[in-house]
Amino acid sequence: MDLVRHLECFVAVAEESHFGRAAARLGMAQPPLSQRIQRLERHLGVRLFERTSRQVTITEAGTLLLAEAREVLARSEALMATARRIRDGETGLLRAALPPDVSGETVAALLAHFSGTADGLELELHELPTAQQLERFAAHELDVGLIHHPCDVSGLELGPVLRRELGVLLPRDAAAAGLDEVPLASLTGYDLILFPRAGAPAVYDDLLTTCARNGYTPPAVRHAQGTSFVRGLVLSARAVALSPRDAHGQGEGDQPPSPASGVVWRPLTGAPLALRHSVAWPGGRGDAAVAAFTEAATRALRSTAGASPDLPARPLHLRPASEYWL
């Protein structure tokens, strides 16, 4: 008996609570579906469904088996994914992506970790922003990637979420530049330099909301991305910019001199702002190669970018329009 195919039928009937709908979903006729369920029940020696003329309900025994059936299906899919990859390339090929803002050291560390663990597997690495990675996941053109949060995670599975703390770049003569740690509220009056919103609207909005929540609502937001341009604006335009700690060579504890004189980097008090990352892959398609990439990327971000586990969530006050309550 093809156990996997039979379990597929079992899960479909359990989820649809209806033979006709389950058959339609599986792209088969109803009689063979009923026969398969009966065969599976005989094979397992367990009655999975109660059938009346009107409806199908899953039995207690069926409920107990459903989670494991789903697991077997997920694992069988992962096995097929690995096989597909091995078949596609001589040694197997993993199509992976990293966002453009990851530093060269992080990429190097990731590659070193990965080649150490995933022997015989070829890594095809692309540089892609989160939005494009999500599109390629959907088109089955990408196996795994490092993405920015927040983004629409429907249909994805994720590795651990890590945060890269953001500090502030400000002119050396700003009052706040004299502090070891800068409270966001002390930036009041300075414009904020951010990447253009269209690149990642949710990340952009999240950063501005957190600034506002912590007492800093910039009079204007100026859009810039290139390092030199950002520095120029900081020096000349009464503006500040956000930048991750690892982009300024300031690991925990040491304070090397700022490279370009007039601009300094300072951590923010309470570390309220961060870039958040995780490895992601399409749901049900995780396999050993994906796990190896996840492990390598997570280790690389921790060792080279000072990334740390995501902070515990803040209090949450749901309002009535939320329509749910836990």
Next chain:
Amino acid sequence: MTDALARIHAAFADAGVTGRLHALDIDSGAQLDAGADQPVCTASVHKLCLLVTLHEQAAAGLLDLTEPVECSPQARTTGPTGLAAMLDGARLSLRDLAYLMMSVSDNAAADQLLERVGLDAVNRTTARLGLARTLAVHTFGELLSTIKEDAGPGGARSLADPLVVTRLRALDPARTNRSTPRDMTRLLAAVWRDEACTPEHGAAIRRILGLQVWPHRLASGFPFDDVHVAGKTGSLPTVRNEVGVVEYPDGGRYAVAVFTRTARTSALLPAADAVIGTAARLAVDALRAP
């Protein structure tokens, strides 16, 4: 139309959501499809299916809408509005329970009604109306329980964690109450054309849909005193939906169904609520264009 579609997709992207929309001119059949056949989680939008079922059963003489129901405060389904938020026992008619279920999305009232009509009856009604991709697999209480289970010990605040969000069964259309935007506009059109129920019951359903209190989604796109908006929202972590009918004084009436998922996990996202109105307006304007 292609221009309207591009603007709708741009509006969704700008608000940080993934959106699916179907808009239908109830009389001409003209339509606008932006992911109209994608499976979506209905959340509280499914209360509309329950309301139609209730009236269908009343029309068939299976129940009397004025029948009183004892609503004990024990074991009530939780929620932030209506009976779900009240502390004491109450006695309400079936139709007033339906009013609470639709006007403020009262989860306790909805589950009292479900107890009376049954989940299977709701699925028979949607099947009868040809909504082949619409299915309820659990009550509102059960739906909330899956979220509680999947969120784990961190409770509501862990819902801000993307990793937790990917694990919620309530956000997977294959494993929760589901439909498509096209199925929902088909249901609304049937209600407005008196094809779902008798005219008397159709009028009662339309009255209740017009009493919804929320102004922040579909209605926000139509800030016109002479335009009537009736609808039902649905919300879960990262999910914001509304389906409804917009009626113009010249007789134009349009069923619109908008289902969105936000990128951000924050509970409060006014722009994501408002884009439901913005997208619906773009769609209705396109359908009304000469």
